[in-house]
Amino acid sequence: MSVLFWLPAAVALVLIIAAAVHAVRRSRAITFDEERYPGLAALRGATMRSRYLGIAAGVIMFFVVAGLGRFGQGLFVAPAAAGAVVIAAILVGQRLTYTRARTPGIAGVERRQVGDYLPARLATTAAALVLVLAAVAAWTTLVATPDESGLARAFTHSCTTQVWDQQAYHEQVVVYMSGPFPGSYYTAGMAIGVLAVLALAWVGLVATTRRPRNGADLELVRVDDALRRQTVEGIVAAVGLVLAATLAGLCFGAATAVGAEPCAAVYALGSWALAAASLAALALSLWFAVIVLVPGDGSGRPS
Amino acid sequence: MTVALRLEPGDPTPPYEQLRRQLATAIESGQVAPETRLPTVRQLAADLGVAAGTVMRAYAELEGEGLVVTRRGGGTSVSASPSTLPAVELQRRLAELAASLVAQARRLGAADDEIRRAVDRLLS
Numbered sequence: 001m002s003v004l005f006w007l008p009a010a011v012a013l014v015l016i017i018a019a020a021v022h023a024v025r026r027s028r029a030i031t032f033d034e035e036r037y038p039g040l041a042a043l044r045g046a047t048m049r050s051r052y053l054g055i056a057a058g059v060i061m062f063f064v065v066a067g068l069g070r071f072g073q074g075l076f077v078a079p080a081a082a083g084a085v086v087i088a089a090i091l092v093g094q095r096l097t098y099t100r101a102r103t104p105g106i107a108g109v110e111r112r113q114v115g116d117y118l119p120a121r122l123a124t125t126a127a128a129l130v131l132v133l134a135a136v137a138a139w140t141t142l143v144a145t146p147d148e149s150g151l152a153r154a155f156t157h158s159c160t161t162q163v164w165d166q167q168a169y170h171e172q173v174v175v176y177m178s179g180p181f182p183g184s185y186y187t188a189g190m191a192i193g194v195l196a197v198l199a200l201a202w203v204g205l206v207a208t209t210r211r212p213r214n215g216a217d218l219e220l221v222r223v224d225d226a227l228r229r230q231t232v233e234g235i236v237a238a239v240g241l242v243l244a245a246t247l248a249g250l251c252f253g254a255a256t257a258v259g260a261e262p263c264a265a266v267y268a269l270g271s272w273a274l275a276a277a278s279l280a281a282l283a284l285s286l287w288f289a290v291i292v293l294v295p296g297d298g299s300g301r302p303s
Numbered sequence: 304m305t306v307a308l309r310l311e312p313g314d315p316t317p318p319y320e321q322l323r324r325q326l327a328t329a330i331e332s333g334q335v336a337p338e339t340r341l342p343t344v345r346q347l348a349a350d351l352g353v354a355a356g357t358v359m360r361a362y363a364e365l366e367g368e369g370l371v372v373t374r375r376g377g378g379t380s381v382s383a384s385p386s387t388l389p390a391v392e393l394q395r396r397l398a399e400l401a402a403s404l405v406a407q408a409r410r411l412g413a414a415d416d417e418i419r420r421a422v423d424r425l426l427s
Contacts, residue, residue, distance in 0.1 A: 099352075105312060107350035108305040109329065111340045111378070212349035216307030 015283055019290045030298050032223045039100035040223050047227055050093025051234055057089060058082035076186040076249060080193025083242035084200055090234055091204045094211060101213035101224045108215025114205045117232040126236055129243035137187045140254050144183020152183035159263030178260035182253045190246060197242050204235045226298025237291035244284040251278035306334050310351060318353055322361040324399060330370045330381050340380045341371060
């Protein structure tokens with residue numbers, strides 16, 4: 001077997017082991033006196049159920065949307081569509097148990113803000129991914145050229161080569177066109193999908209933060225805070241998964257097209273750099289996927 | 304420590320006034336520190352299960368007394384230095400606090416003499 005088989009297989013194995021270890025370390029439940037706080041027990045149950053229903057529906061949505069459009073166009077929108085379903089399901093779960101932590105007529109003097117529940121490392125990574133994805137998508141959109149069908153999904157570049165014409169060598173400019181390349185044909189739908197997910201996520205974060213509670217009961221506040229952190233973590237991780245998976249696909253598509261005819265070193269190097277970025281984004285996708293699948297204990301410790 | 308706000312359904316006092324009184328007591332006693340940002344109107348109304356107008360009116364009354372300030376886009380927070388109350392208002396607030404103390408002490412089963420002695424000990 002060649003290194004082309006063993007290297008990706010070894011990387012995949014290391015990533016899967018890392019993900020499994022990470023998942024086991026996270027699997028800790030939020031515990032409290034459920035007889036005393038039946039509302040919180042219902043809230044915790046609904047939070048988990050809606051998350052897993054959302055994941056199942058998101059996976060189905062991914063495959064449905066991936067098959068839409070011509071030339072794999074749906075593949076670039078599928079992560080966003082799946083992520084939107086997961087976040088929407090989490091939101092529905094919150095909505096169904098909206099008042100379960102509330103005791104009418106009793107409240108605490110406390111001001112809750114989205115930032116109180118945001119997991120710092122996860123949110124920073126997701127924010128960085130937004131910037132990287134925007135930069136890469138802007139670049140691929142700008143450099144893409146129309147293919148034979150007139151769709152912006154080709155990468156065109158030229159190189160000067162030496163051509164023998166019976167008597168002597170002459171310099172000749174050769175133009176290469178390769179694809180599919182993630183031009184606007186792919187990135188337009190992708191951008192709309194990602195922006196929709198970001199908007200939906202914001203709605204989810206605000207709704208989770210605003211969910212009413214009896215802030216005067218310290219034990220209720222402890223458990224409710226953990227549930228809110230868990231929910232917010234799920235939303236941010238779903239966003240991160242959408243961003244990382246989309247970036248992985250974008251970089252992979254660009255790497256394949258740029259490296260198809262590497263007539264100059266810059267194209268070969270560019271292709272390898274994009275492939276490495278795609279692999280890194282894939283690893284990040286796995287990390288986010290584990291967080292979506294295995295909720296933390298809501299303690300606010302780094303994921 | 305979180306300050307608790309309780310609206311008594313059996314109390315004939317309007318809910319906004321119950322809220323205003325409890326917040327005023329918490330601010331004046333220092334339980335809620337100066338410049339503390341109070342919950343948004345929408346959040347507190349949702350937590351208590353009352354109309355937003357109830358909280359808005361309580362905040363407006365507190366602002367009129369100089370206990371809180373509301374800034375556009377910045378929400379409502381406790382005044383940095385609560386203004387000195389006019390004599391009439393001070394008498395009214397003192398009467399409220401005394402009534403609250405007496406009511407709570409009587410609920411605990413204390414006799415009037417015991418309540419008076421407890422206050423005297425604090426003042427001496």
